[in-house]
Amino acid sequence: MKKNVFKEGAISSQFIADSIAKHQSKTGIGAHNIFLGQVRADEVNVKVVSAIEYTAYEEMANQKFHEIREAAFDKFDLNCMHIYHSIGKVNTGEICLFVFVSSPRRKEVFSAIEFIVEEIKAHVPVFGKEIFEDESYQWKVNK
Template sequence: MDKKKPKKVFVQGAIAPEKIAQSIASHQSKTNIGAHSIFLGQIRADEVEGKTVSAIDYSAYEEMAENVFHEIREVAFSKFDITCAHIYHSLGRVNTGELCLFVFTSSAHRKIAIEACNYFVEEIKSKVPIFGKEIFEDETHQWKMNK
């Protein structure tokens, strides 16, 4: 693994749909790319013990999390023949219906882009120290359990 500086992954609040559109548009000039795969994580209005989730408040030990994101990215580039990969994750409050995770992989071929995107999502969910506090409609809260 190289000693590249970890890329900034975190954004405050929800990930704007415009950010996704800009990411797609910025890849149009890269003519060696034949496929993109995108995963978008969205906040659900889950019902927990009779209460409905209205938002999730994300927090993280940012420096540690950025390093884990970087390690996942480096392994993915050694494992898959991808051209590029971008990851953005929310910090702070994200309301139901809003986006909290954006993973975008590109490759010459679709199968590789899809497999790499799935790899990123699974690794992020299992390894990155990000914590979500579910906020209910009555403003009570509890720590979210990852599924």
């Protein structure tokens, strides 16, 4: 059974704080690293992005997240790894991606977080509609 990575709406600071707290009992860990993706208020032709509405091919996306997880565990010495991605509407300034890796030592988590985030950007079928303040929109493309 594959994990469902998607969470409806923004990922709250409380959720992130609780995730960190849950690791206090795992005393083999010596280093955590966290990546937070935040919705940016991009300006396009004088209009400003106010939110992104995410949709996804969820079955395939969860399969890809699973493969990325497996690859990261193979490549790096990790105790644990958590990935959450928003689905639905997330306002600018709110968090839409939360990646959390833990290892006995720091070097592993620096490399692991970059690997995981880049893989997500390139291979996971998530789509984003950038909604402007006047309700018009454009489709976001990862660079």
